[in-house]
Amino acid sequence: MLLKLAAIVGCLAGLQLLYRVFKHVTSPLRSVPGPFLARFTDLWYFRALWKAKFEVVNKELHQKYGPIIRYGPNRYSFDDVTAAKTIYSHGTQFAKSDWYEAWSKPGVWNLFAERDITQHSKYRRQFQTEYSMSSLVEYEPFVDECAAVFDQRLQELSQCGLPVNMGHWMQCYAFDVIGCITFSKRLGFLDQGLDIGGVISAIENALVYSSLVGIYPFLHPYLFSFIGWLVGGGTGYVFAYTTQCMEEHQAAAQVMDVDEKPIPGRARDFISKFVAKHHRDPDVFTPEHIMEGCSNNMIAGSDTTAISLSAILYYLLKNPNTLAKLREEVKAAQLAAGTSSKDIPFKMSQAMPYLQAVIKEALRMHPATGLPIERVVPVGGATIAGRFFPQGSVVGVNTWIEHRNPRIFGEDANEFKPERWLSDDTEKVSFMNRHWMPFGLGSRTCIGRHISHLEISKLIPRLVRDYDFELAGDLDKNEWKTDNYWFVKPTNFSVRIIARKGS
Ligand code: HEM
Structure with a gap:
């Protein structure tokens, strides 16, 4: 019996x-170079x-084969100055590829994973206001609260003198801030320094699951039944926590007024805004939207x-002159404002050009996402980087490739130099800006980018003002x-923390 089954599967x-071989030899894209196996099977990409080193492999492939390479039978990556604009610009009809299907519960939409362009833009409009620049003033008190707790933990850690995993502590900060907002x-991540509810490890496992299963999305509906077992209960913890908070808010006697304008200093969280929206319409x-x-x-x-x-701190520690210059800027800004407050107002951080250049440069050197951002060529096909791709081809630019392109960022593209963003050559800076894509590009750009900018801009000056960090x-x-x-x-972002005098 087993032998017969094996014979059928083998056949x-x-x-x-x-x-696959037939499809490849008859494909108009058969001459696109890449690893031999990648011509016939996605197993190569898998x-x-x-x-877990695809940003490096992707670079090596481009170095070996040129600006257009394949990394699967129907997957193409670009290292070309024009490609990102063609694929991601506002108004293009390049939808997300089926790789994104493994990023949502089967049959349930979410903004990140939604592939349908019309549906996505409808959802996006429904959420836009809460993530806008003008809403940030209402989230700032939450960031200050978490930064103060983080400060207490850093003081304690500095006293024990042992190396600590700074990557973990940055996660604790980011989780608590976003939880507060x-x-x-x-x-309670910062309070306990622990992975509350197993959320961090579950998200880590979910990333492995979704990025690998995304290559074979037809498996997702079957595998998803075992998701708890595969990734751990932490994502369930997030959903249960959200349900509990939703119930508390629904039961509240009063809901806020959706149309009331943000007031600086008044803290209003997302869930209150979402519940108020739900009450109105x-x-x-x-409730699914909430x-x-x-x-x-x-x-x-x-x-x-x-x-x-972590990337910003890491590059500052690797470049002591930059760190010293940034410290000077923070000191001067606080002196000019006549304040010795521990909190760094967001407005003040926006008026620190060197800080902003440091953030920009660290996110250029180390963007958070490291795979090609896949899209599908729309009906009628498209010419990308001078070559025609028929509809249905999966195409993408990896931010790590774009950000290290010497034709965009110069021959020193591999070096950390915040000064490049402060050049007088405004044309060059705006050209670089158009290719800076840590938050993606176009209609699918990160909706939370202003929030993360708020979190980052307020924390980094505070850290460098109050602490020395030694790489361990x-x-x-x-x-x-x-x-x-x-x-x-x-x-392995291990550092020793030393409180600076007067902090
Ligand atoms: C430094 C921090 C962040 C980075 C580097 C980042 C990066 C990105 C990138 C590259 C995308 C586009 C992905 C793609 O096209 O496949 C994206 C989308 C998204 N991000 Fe972020 N993100 C950050 C912070 C945040 C925050 C704080 C939130 C929520 C508060 C958030 C929520 C989202 C959502 C919902 C999407 C999907 C948007 C859409 O498709 O319309 N992100 N992010």
Whole structure:
């Protein structure tokens, strides 16, 4: 019996291989270079992604084969100055590829994973206001609260003198800030220094799951039944927590006025705003919207911010002159404002050009996402980087490739130089700006980018003003280690913390 079954499976696999070979030799894109196996099977990409270093592999492929390469039978990556604009510009009809299907519960929409362009733009409009620049003033008190608790922990850690995993602490900060902004409550990461409810590890496992299963999305509806077992209960914790907060808000005697303008200093969280929207239009803004909005914040907005914060600190520690210059700027800004407050107002941080250049440059050197951002060529096909791609081809630019392109950022593209953003050559700076894409580009650009900017701009000046950090382990001699499962996450960001005098 088993032998017969094996023979059938073997025959089917052989037939599929023959079909793939036939498809390849008849494809107009057969001359696009890339690894031999990647011509016939996505297993090549699966294996490469599994090894968690795809941003490096992607670069090597472009170095070996040129500006257009394949990394699967129907997957193409670009290292070209014009490609990102063609694929991601506002108004283009390049939808997200089916790789994104493994990023949502089967049959349930979420903003990040939605592939339908019309449906996505409808959802996006429903959420836009809460993430706008003008809403930031209402989230600022939450950031100050968490920064103060973080400060207490850093003081304690500095007293014990042992190296600490700064990547972990940045995650604790990012989770508690986003928890506060969303629910007005810290989940307790900073208070306990622990992975509350297993959320951090579950999100880490979910990243591995979704980035790998996304290559074979037809498996997702079957595998999803085992998601708790595969990734751990932490994502369930986020949903249960959100449900509990929703019930508390629904039961509240009064809901806020949706149309009331933001007032500086008054803290209003996401869930109050979402519940108020639901009360106004129960059929348009449903409980599903509240759940998706809140849980998306926790899941999409924590690791990304923590990785970016870690990258900024890491590059500052690797470049002591930059760190010294930044400290001078922070000191001068506080002197000019005549304040010795511990909190850094967001407005003040926006008036620190060097700080902004440091943030921009660190996110250029280490963007949080490290796989090609896949889109599908629309009906009629498209010419990308001078070559025609028929409809249905999956195309993408990896931010790590775009950000290290010497034709965009110069021959020193691999060096950390915040000064490049402060050049008098405004044309060059605006050209670089158009290719700076840590938050993606076009209609699918990150909806939470202003929030993460708020979190980052307020924390970094505070950290460098109040603490010295020494790279521990062998980090002073070597680069840090990272794993790439969509997010390129540091795994050994070990530092010693020393409180500075007067902090
Ligand atoms: C430094 C921090 C962050 C980085 C680097 C980042 C990066 C990104 C990127 C690259 C995308 C586009 C992905 C794609 O096209 O496939 C994206 C989308 C998204 N991000 Fe972020 N993100 C950050 C923070 C946040 C925060 C704080 C939130 C929520 C509060 C958030 C929520 C989202 C959502 C919901 C989407 C999907 C948007 C859409 O498709 O319309 N992100 N992010």
